[in-house]
Amino acid sequence: MTWVDILTTVAVLGCGLVAGAFMPFSSFVVRTLRELSPDEGMRTMQSINRTILRSSFLLVFLVTTLVALVLGIVAVLEWRAGSPWLLAGALVYLVGVFVVTIVFNVPRNNALDAASARTPDGQRLWADYLQGWVAWNHVRTAAACLATVFFALALAV
Known part of the structure; x- marks a missing residue:
């Protein structure tokens, strides 16, 4: 084993764990x-968002991102039989999970953290959050699953 x-193998495990964390949401x-109630739901999600930043999930998410980046570079520089799958897995994870998280989910989380459901603006934000955040979470979940498959196929080649 090289x-x-x-x-x-780390990428397969990491992508699978990330998908497994996103899918329940x-x-x-x-x-x-x-x-x-909007107040209860919003406070619960705010707590989840704060807790996740101090959890082992963040480490898995970031290590998997780094591993995907390295594998994408290796796939291009040392082209071999499994390289198309490595490159596909890396691109799908980096764009569909990491970039989507940074560009779409994190800003929504930050806005939610600063809001209160006891205000009309906070209630509107919460309603928008439930629609927009979860739509992008579907994208992240599908991308993490697909990246898992691509990295597994790279091992099988």
Whole structure:
């Protein structure tokens, strides 16, 4: 097993863990938050967003991003049989998970953190958050799943 195989295995595991963290939000967490009062739902999501920044998830998310970047570079510089899958996995993860998170989900999280559901603006923000945030979370979930498959295919080649 080469160092590229080891990194690819780490990528498979990391992408799978990230997908496994995102999927519940797309599947049932946000739906549950919608059933709560705006104040309860908003405070719960604010707490989740603060907690995730201090959790092992953030480490997995960032390490997987770094590993995907390295594998994408290796795929281009040392082209071999599995390189198309490595490059596809890297691009899908970096764009569909990392960039989407930074550009679409994090700004919404930051705006939510600064808001209060007890104000009309806060209630509007919460309603918009439930629509926009979860739509982009669907994208991140699908991208993390697809990247997992691509990295696994790179190992299989």
